[in-house]
Amino acid sequence: MSRLYRLSVILLIMIGLAACSGETDVPAETEAELEKLSLPMGYIADPQYAPYYVAAAKGYFAEAGYDVEFDYSFETDGMALVGANERPFAIVSGEQVILARAQELPVVYVLEWFQKFPIVIVSKTEAGIANPADLIGRNVGLPGFFGASYVGYVGLLNANGIEPTEVNATEIGFTQVEQLSNDNVEAVIGYANNEPLQLAG
Template structure:
C-alpha cells in the first residue's frame, strides 16, 4: 500500500529559485504562446474558479501561456512533472515530499490552498465534535492513500488515537450516501464538497477540520528543478497568472461563479445556492498571507506526519521542496 501512496505523488529547490533572475510577470505581446497542459486531479468544478477566471480574463495569455486543464484521474501528474514531461501540475504537499523521496525533483512554487481541505464529517446526533470522539467509531474513507488518508491520520494523531482505535471502511467517493444511510458513523471528506451536499439535503453535521488541529500543505502549483534552473521566467509567469485568478476570485466570488458556468458542464442546471456555497467554502482555503506563500511550519508538520506514518524513511531538506521566490506579494 505504501508503494501505491508513494507513486501517487508530487516541489522545489530554494537555492535555485532564490538565484533565479527576476523577470516580468507578463510576456512580450509578440511572443508565441507556450502550450501548457495542467493536470488538476478532479472533474470540472467551481472549486477551480481561479483557473477559470485566469483563463477567461486572459491572465495566462498575457503571461504568454495557452493553458489547457487536464481533469484525468489516470494522469500521474507528479511523476510526469518530475520527469520534465510536463512543466506544471496542481498537487498537495504530501505528494511533493513523497515524490522527492522517490528522486522526483518536483518543487512547490505557489500555495493555492493555504489550509489543508480535508476533514471528517458526522451527523450532529452522533456527538463527534473533536478527534478524541472518533474512538470506537466506524469511519468511511474514500481511499487509503493521498490527501484524504493523510488528513485522516493527522486527525487521529491530534486526538491521541491510533488507526486500530477506529474501524476503517474504504467506501470510495460515496461519502454522502455512506453517512446519510447510516453505513458509517463518520466520513473523511473534502471540506468544501461533501458537507455542503449533506447540509443542502437537510442534514445537521459536525465537521472536524484537519487544518484546525494541524496546519499542513494543501493544493498548490508544482514544477521541477530543471524548469526552475532553465526557465525561471516561465515559472514566474505561470505563478503570477494563477495568483491573479485567485485574487480576482476572492475579490468578486459572484463574478467568478458566472465565469465557471462557461467551464463546468451543467452548472447552469445545478442547485445554484449549493454550488455557490461550495465556492464560498473553498474561498476560506485560498487565504494565505501574503497571497500564495507557503508557511514553513506547515512543511515541517507535513514531513512529521509522513514520518509517523512510515511513508518517509527519514528527514528531507525541506528548503529544496518549496519556495516563495516566484510569488509576488499583493497589496
C-alpha cells in the same frame, strides 16, 4: 522571461485575480496564438478548484497566452509527469511533493495553495461527532488509504492518541457526499472547501 517563470507568475496571481470583478475580453485574433497547456489537477472536477475555473472563464489564462486544459488524473500521475519534464506544473497535495522528493524526482513547490491543511472530518449533526475522540467505534469513510485525505486522517488520530484499529475506517472512493447522505457511514474525510459545501446544498 522563461516559460517556467511566466507560468509560475500565472499560478501565483491566479487566485487573487479570480476574486476580481468585471469581464475580460480576449481579442479573437489572439486565440489562434494561445499555447496549449495541460494542467494535472490530481482529483475530479469539484468546488475546490473554483479559482481555476473562474480564472479560465474570465480569460486570465488566455490573457497570459495559454489555452489550459484541466487533466483530472491522480496526483501521483501528475507528479510523475512533472518529474519527467512532460508537464511544467501539477496541482497536488503537499505530501505528494515530499514523497516525490524522497524518490529523487526533481520537483519543487511553486505555490502554496492552502495556508492550513484542508482535510476535515464531516458528519451529520445527529451523529454527535464533536471531537476526534468521538470517532472511536464509528464507521468512517475515506477515499482510500492514500493521498492527502489519508495523511490528514492518520495525523488527526496520532495527535489525539487514537489507534487506527479503534475506528472502523473503510475505503469509499470519492463518494463521500453520497455515502454520508445515505447514512452508509457516520463520518467522511474530505476537503474543507469541497464536501461540506456540497452537503450544505
